[in-house]
Amino acid sequence: MALGLIYPGCTGEAVIQLRETLGFPPGDSSQLPWKEISDQLSSADGSCQGEIYNGVCYHEAPTLKIANSVWFHNANALDPEYRETVGPDIVKEIDFAAAASPVLVNDWAKNKTNGLIDWIVSPDQPLYPSHELILVNTIYFKAAWAKPFFDHSTNEDAFYSSVSRNEGASQAHFMHTVSVFPYSHDIMPGYQVVRLPFVNSELSFVIVLPMNEDSSEKTVKSSSLLPLLSAMDSTRVALALPKFKFSSEYTDRLKDAVKQTGIAAPFSGGSLCNLLQDDEACQSLFIDEIIQKAVIDVNEKGVEAAAATAIMVGRTALPTYETEPVLMLCDHPFQFFIHHESEELVLFEGRVGMPESPDSVDQEPLLESKHNNKDFWERFGVKPTSPSFEAKDSSGSSPSLRRFLFCKKGMVPIAAAILAALILHIIL
Known part of the structure; x- marks a missing residue:
């Protein structure tokens, strides 16, 4: 603006x-x-x-x-x-x-x-x-989240530098929930996309998580993402999301x-x-x-x-479900978007390359077990399944210089310098 x-x-x-x-x-x-x-x-x-x-x-x-x-x-x-x-x-x-x-x-x-x-x-x-x-x-x-996370479900766990989860691990505090959210791993092949609504609002927090190395090397453009959000289905998701500042x-x-x-x-x-x-x-x-x-x-x-x-x-200036939830572990770099639905508008967007260190937070997590353990999600009464995907590139995106922007559907986002951990705010 x-x-x-x-x-x-x-x-x-x-x-x-x-x-x-x-x-x-x-x-x-x-x-x-x-x-x-x-x-x-x-x-x-x-x-x-x-x-x-x-x-x-x-x-x-x-x-x-x-x-x-x-x-x-x-x-x-x-x-x-x-x-x-x-x-x-x-x-x-x-x-x-x-x-x-x-x-x-x-x-x-x-x-x-x-x-x-x-x-x-x-x-x-x-x-x-x-x-x-x-x-x-x-x-x-x-x-506030329409479906909040709870302190007793926060643990300290590994956040990896790549989607392969075999290198660059560091510790982060992860929030966990099992709930129904608009979700898809089909609208953008190679990515998991979930939308977390805020209470009493058309605003939501959209997470775009790469599922393979090809996807992780690209940057998803908000102008490509916005038209696809309406195709997401209400899906039961077992979500692990790191706290970050x-x-x-x-x-x-x-x-x-x-x-x-x-x-x-x-x-x-x-x-x-x-x-x-x-x-x-x-x-x-x-x-x-x-x-x-x-x-x-x-x-x-x-x-x-x-x-x-x-x-x-x-x-020169929670109901009864017949199927188990899909597993979504946000434990490697991902993008997020704060989105206004009816205006088809992105207020903030960014990339989480590394969440805050646990040493920098005030409260120790109450949950000690790790979410990649087989029995972790049993405390939520579920056995989540990992989504299947095909390694296709249909996002239309490529590595680019980007920053937080005020981008509406049909408008061209401004290119700007990219921060390794986060890209922020409006410059239109």
Whole structure:
């Protein structure tokens, strides 16, 4: 959404490139392309949907907050039409040369992400006077599982670096459950796909787990995945999912990756002339830097995630079942997607290459046995079976540079730098 925030300030070739690459709607560029969807998604306010006992709500709706801000140097004035388009309440005027200026931006981002993102611009030095504007987008998400995991079913087990499970083992804390979820190992041959719904929401957590070495070497594109989710069947699944908490930070590589998608004009002068009133001064404006930070925490209760992106503009800027559940051990690298069903929208996506070390968590797992032992799942009253598959490549995906994005069906996701453990947030 951060590039959507700069879209009304673009002119000429920059408008065309953003439309063609990101699928922004044709017509007048003087409007925020994601505003309607953002407003709708932000209606998820975390309100209590059930009883409150001892001050604790046990049926809380998801929280999804999307926020924007435009910070500009006090020596220049924004174009009135741009100010009106983005909303005058999000425009902040500060002196970029002042030592306290980063504090103002960072405090705003920290507040909007519930403290998960401490800073988005360097707190150690003033903002450069040569930067005329900073456009910041944040997203905060917190939701409980519709079918929660339980602490007494968490153990410490091996997480492998490859699908063969014969090398690179490390220890992780695994959550376990046996329940009915939308599931398939047919919609994308070579992968197990499961969707874990969040309580009182169309949002869900989609896991894509490679089943063979060929699949593990590829990256599944969300644009390829979304049309297939409706074909998943309700299936009883014995699921082992590692707890994980990751953070990521991108600077230089993100700008280069955006350029590689075909969005080049905003990074040179003369394409952002709807930002400032002074037509002559705007000729030298350009996107100088894109900074992105994100955090995600997946545990027994649910998921909490946040991300912030800053664009620096400078000058030249259980029922009875007849069949046993299918076994799905997420004990090697996998992808995940936080998906909104009716909007066919991906809010967060990432790749888990290595979960957090057990030494970094507060609570020791209560379950001591290992889930690859023959009798492990007997405590759940099941004998899960492993799915069969054919080693075909029909995903249409290939290794690519990717990051968390705001991707809707039919739109082209932005390419960006890939993190070995996790890729995070929105840059559209």
